[in-house]
Amino acid sequence: xxxxxxxSHAYKSAKQAKSAAFSRRNLFYTNVLISIGIxxxxxxxxxxxxxxxxxxxxxxxxxxxxxxxxxxxAGAISHHWYNILDRFIIGRSLNMVIKKLMLDQFVCSPLIxxxxxxxxxxxxxxPWENFTEEVRDKFLxxxxxxxxxxxxxxxxxxYFLPTKYRVLYDNTISLGYDIYTSKVxxxxxxxxxxxx
Numbered sequence: 581x582x583x584x585x586x587x588s589h590a591y592k593s594a595k596q597a598k599s600a601a602f603s604r605r606n607l608f609y610t611n612v613l614i615s616i617g618i619x620x621x622x623x624x625x626x627x628x629x630x631x632x633x634x635x636x637x638x639x640x641x642x643x644x645x646x647x648x649x650x651x652x653x654a655g656a657i658s659h660h661w662y663n664i665l666d667r668f669i670i671g672r673s674l675n676m677v678i679k680k681l682m683l684d685q686f687v688c689s690p691l692i693x694x695x696x697x698x699x700x701x702x703x704x705x706x707p708w709e710n711f712t713e714e715v716r717d718k719f720l721x722x723x724x725x726x727x728x729x730x731x732x733x734x735x736x737x738x739y740f741l742p743t744k745y746r747v748l749y750d751n752t753i754s755l756g757y758d759i760y761t762s763k764v765x766x767x768x769x770x771x772x773x774x775x776x
Contacts, residue, residue, distance in 0.1 A: 602744050602745070604744075607659070607744055608656070608659050610748075611655045611656075611658065611659040611747035611748070612652050612655040612656055612659070613655075614655065614747060614748055614751050615651040615652060615654050615655025615656075615658070615747065615751055615754075616648045616649075616651040616652050616655065617648075617651070617751075618651060618751040618754055618755050618758055619647045619648050619650055619651025619654070619754075619758050620644055620647060620648040620651065621755060621758070622647065622754075622755055622756075622757075622758025622759045622761065622762055623643060623644045623647035623648070623758070623759075623762040624644055625755075625759050626759045626762040626763050626766075627639050627640065627643065627644065627762070642703075643762075643766065645703075646699075646700045646703050647700070647758070647761075647762055647765075649699055649700075649703075650695075650696045650699040650700050651758075652699075653695045653696070653698075653699045654692050654695065654696065655747060657688070657691060657692055657695060658688075658692070658746070658747045658750060659747055661684075661688050662743050662746045662747065663743060665680050665683065665684070665738075666743045669683075672738070672739055674739075676738075677735055677738045677739050680734070680738045681731060681734050681735060681738060684730070684734055685726065685727065685730065685731065685734075689723065689726045689730065690719075690723065693719055693722050693723060693726070694715065694719075696722075696761065696765075697711050697714040697715055697718075697719070697765075698711055700714075700765065701714065714765070717770055718764050718765065718770055721764055721770065722761060722764055725757065725760060725764075729753065729756075729757050730753075733749075733750075733753045736749075737749050737750065
């Protein structure tokens with residue numbers, strides 16, 4: 581009986597927490613925190629693999645913090661982006677979903693990638709130089725990956741999900757993409773200047 585009561589109480593508490601987290605008042609903070617968590621986890625997994633593989637000598641906490649901060653930026657942009665899309669493109673017809681998808685790929689995806697490089701560059705020496713180099717050397721790599729990952733995911737997102745769950749859904753898909761983003765960002769062999 582006590583176990584059933586404990587489970588019932590835990591279920592009610594979880595339901596209340598979910599309602600509060602996804603309420604209109606708290607949604608922005610929820611989306612940003614989810615994005616920070618997933619970006620941090622993506623880098624943690626990538627770095628753990630690199631340490632295991634002996635690609636890097638040891639785990640870099642500073643790097644994970646940078647990636648987490650970039651997640652905050654992506655979460656904030658995505659939160660506002662989805663609200664704007666749903667305000668101006670109303671409906672869930674295939675035509676509306678395709679319009680949202682095209683805008684997402686041609687406007688939001690490049691913006692997210694640029695904000696990622698800008699956010700991480702803030703913490704590096706010579707931020708402007710690092711930002712321009714990273715964009716020159718790695719932007720297209722990440723943008724091509726965006727075209728593989730996001731169109732099928734976003735069709736589901738735009739057709740089936742209410743706006744308040746879009747960033748959460750994005751982040752479930754984004755964990756794998758964040759691992760890849762961390763790899764690309766910190767792969768020194770992708771710098772064009774090093775190849776010349």
